[in-house]
Amino acid sequence: MSDLDYRPFDADNHYYEAEDAFTRHVPEALQRRGVQWVQMGKHRHHLVAGKLAHAVKNPTWNPIAKPGAIADYLRGNPAGKNPKDLLGEREPLPREYIDHDARVAKLEAQGLEGIWLFPTLGVLYEELLKHDTEALMAVFRGFNRWLDEDWGLHYKDRIFASPYISLANVDFACEELEWALAQGARTVCMRPAAVCTARDGTRSPADPLFDPFWARANEAGITVVIHAGDSGYTTHGYTRDGFSAGGISGPMLPSVKQFNIERAAYDFLITLSYERLFERFPNLRIASVENGAEFLPDLFRKLRQTRDRLATAGYFKEDPALLFVEHVWINPFWEDDVYEVEALMGPERVIFGSDWPHIEGMPKPLDYLPELDRFDADKKRRILRENALELNQLRPA
Numbered sequence: 001m002s003d004l005d006y007r008p009f010d011a012d013n014h015y016y017e018a019e020d021a022f023t024r025h026v027p028e029a030l031q032r033r034g035v036q037w038v039q040m041g042k043h044r045h046h047l048v049a050g051k052l053a054h055a056v057k058n059p060t061w062n063p064i065a066k067p068g069a070i071a072d073y074l075r076g077n078p079a080g081k082n083p084k085d086l087l088g089e090r091e092p093l094p095r096e097y098i099d100h101d102a103r104v105a106k107l108e109a110q111g112l113e114g115i116w117l118f119p120t121l122g123v124l125y126e127e128l129l130k131h132d133t134e135a136l137m138a139v140f141r142g143f144n145r146w147l148d149e150d151w152g153l154h155y156k157d158r159i160f161a162s163p164y165i166s167l168a169n170v171d172f173a174c175e176e177l178e179w180a181l182a183q184g185a186r187t188v189c190m191r192p193a194a195v196c197t198a199r200d201g202t203r204s205p206a207d208p209l210f211d212p213f214w215a216r217a218n219e220a221g222i223t224v225v226i227h228a229g230d231s232g233y234t235t236h237g238y239t240r241d242g243f244s245a246g247g248i249s250g251p252m253l254p255s256v257k258q259f260n261i262e263r264a265a266y267d268f269l270i271t272l273s274y275e276r277l278f279e280r281f282p283n284l285r286i287a288s289v290e291n292g293a294e295f296l297p298d299l300f301r302k303l304r305q306t307r308d309r310l311a312t313a314g315y316f317k318e319d320p321a322l323l324f325v326e327h328v329w330i331n332p333f334w335e336d337d338v339y340e341v342e343a344l345m346g347p348e349r350v351i352f353g354s355d356w357p358h359i360e361g362m363p364k365p366l367d368y369l370p371e372l373d374r375f376d377a378d379k380k381r382r383i384l385r386e387n388a389l390e391l392n393q394l395r396p397a
Contacts, residue, residue, distance in 0.1 A: 002366050007113035008384035009392070010365050011331055012289050012353025014120050015161070016061045016097045018150060022046075022125070025142035033135035035125065046121075048128040049135065054242060055124045055230070061097070063090035067356050068363030074335050087359065097357060100151050104158050110356075110365050113385065114392070116187055116225070117151060117161040118289070119143075120358070123191055123229030126166050130196040130232070137172045140164050144176060154184035160392060162189040162225055165213075167205060168197055173213045181220055186392045188222060191229035192268035192291065205268060206275035218281035221395030228290040231264035265291030269328060270299050274306065276316065278323040283397040286328045289353055293332040293341045300324075300344060325349060329391060334361070334368055338383075339375075347379040351387045 018024075022035035036047045044060055046053040053059075065087050072079060073086055095102040107115065122143055129136040144163040147153070151161040163180040165188045167173050180188050195210065196202050203209055217224055234241050239255040265288055278284060303321040310316060325345055331353040332341045342350050354368055355361025362368055372380045 009113050009388040010115045011351045011388040012355050013115040013117050021146045025145040030138040034139040062093040064093050065359045069359040100155050114158045122164050127230040127232045133168050133198040160186045162187040165190045167195040167210050187225045189225040189227045192226045192264040193231040206272050206277040214281050218283045219397050223285045223391045225287045228261045233260040262292045262295050266295040273320040278327045289331045293336045296344050347382045350383045352384045
C-alpha cells in the first residue's frame with residue numbers, strides 16, 4: 001500500500017483467457033479455420049488457422065510464472081541472475097487472473113481504484129488470421145462476447161475490459177464498436193499494424209477506407225487503445241521471425257526483435273499524423289499502451305521536419321506535432337525515462353500502467369511509485385489517476 005491520499009487507476013492490466021475464450025461463441029463450422037486445441041504429448045496447444053501457435057508455451061496457463069518475473073532483468077539485471085532461471089518459479093493459476101470478482105478483491109488489496117483490462121493471447125492472433133477475414137471476424141466477435149460474459153466491459157465501476165477491434169472489414173469494425181458502446185465499454189483496443197483486407201489489400205489504418213470506424217469513435221468519444229501485440233513485423237533475416245514470449249530464446253535473447261513493439265507503435269502513430277487523421281476527426285483520443293516511449297523524440301523530430309518541408313504546399317492545416325500531443329496519450333514502459341516522456345507530451349498525456357500480472361511488468365502495480373519521485377504532487381496524481389479517469393469517460397462530439 002502507499003501513502004497517497006487517492007487510489008491510482010492502472011491503465012494496463014491483463015487477464016489470462018479461459019480455455020473456451022476463442023471458441024465459446026464461434027460457429028462450429030468456422031472453428032477449424034480459427035482457434036482449436038490440440039494435444040501434443042502431455043501438453044495442450046493452440047492451432048490458429050491450422051498452424052501451431054508459438055506465442056506462449058502453455059496456453060492453459062497452469063502453472064503460471066509470477067508477475068514481474070523478469071522485471072529486475074529489464075532494469076539491467078543488478079543481481080546478475082541467469083536469464084534461464086528467472087521464469088523457473090511457477091505457481092498454480094491464481095483465481096484473480098481468470099475471475100472478475102476475485103480481481104476486484106485483488107484491486108482492493110493493491111490499492112487501485114480501477115483498471116483497464118486487456119487480452120494476453122487476444123492481441124497476438126489477428127496476425128495469424130489476417131489472410132482469412134471471415135474466420136478472423138468470427139473469432140474476434142466470439143472473443144468479445146466471451147469477454148463481456150466472463151469479465152464485463154464495465155464491471156462494478158472497477159474493471160473496464162477492452163473489446164478487441166480489427167479493421168480488416170470496416171463494416172465489422174463499426175458493428176463491433178456499436179456493440180461495445182451498447183455494453184458500456186469505455187475503451188476498445190487494436191494492434192498497431194497496417195490493416196490486411198480481403199478486398200483492398202493492405203492499407204494504412206488512417207486510409208479513408210476506414211473513416212466510417214474513426215468517424216463513429218470520434219462521435220462517441222470513446223478512447224481507442226493501441227496495445228502492443230503481434231504486429232507481424234519482420235526482422236529481415238537478422239533473427240528468426242515470429243512472436244515468442246518466453247525464455248532465453250525469446251525476448252531475453254539480444255536481437256533486433258526486441259525493438260519490434262516500439263517500431264510498430266512508432267509507425268502506426270506517426271502514420272495517423274502524416275495522413276491527417278486528427279484533422280479529419282478532431283475528437284479522437286488514442287492511448288498507446290505497452291508500446292514504450294523511447295521513439296517519441298525521433299517521432300516529434302520527424303513530424304516537425306515534415307511540417308516545415310511541406311509548409312508552402314499547405315499539406316497540413318494544423319501543426320502535426322501539436323495535434324499529436326492533443327490527441328495521443330502515452331503509457332511508457334516502466335523502465336522508460338518517464339521524465340523525458342512528460343517533457344515531450346506534457347503531464348496531461350502520460351498514463352500509468354503496470355502490465356500486471358505479466359512477467360515483464362511490475363511485481364505489484366504500485367511498485368511504480370518510486371519512478372515518479374521527482375514529479376510534484378499534481379503531476380504525479382495526473383499520471384497515476386486523473387488522465388486515465390478522463391480517458392475512461394465517453395466524450396461525445
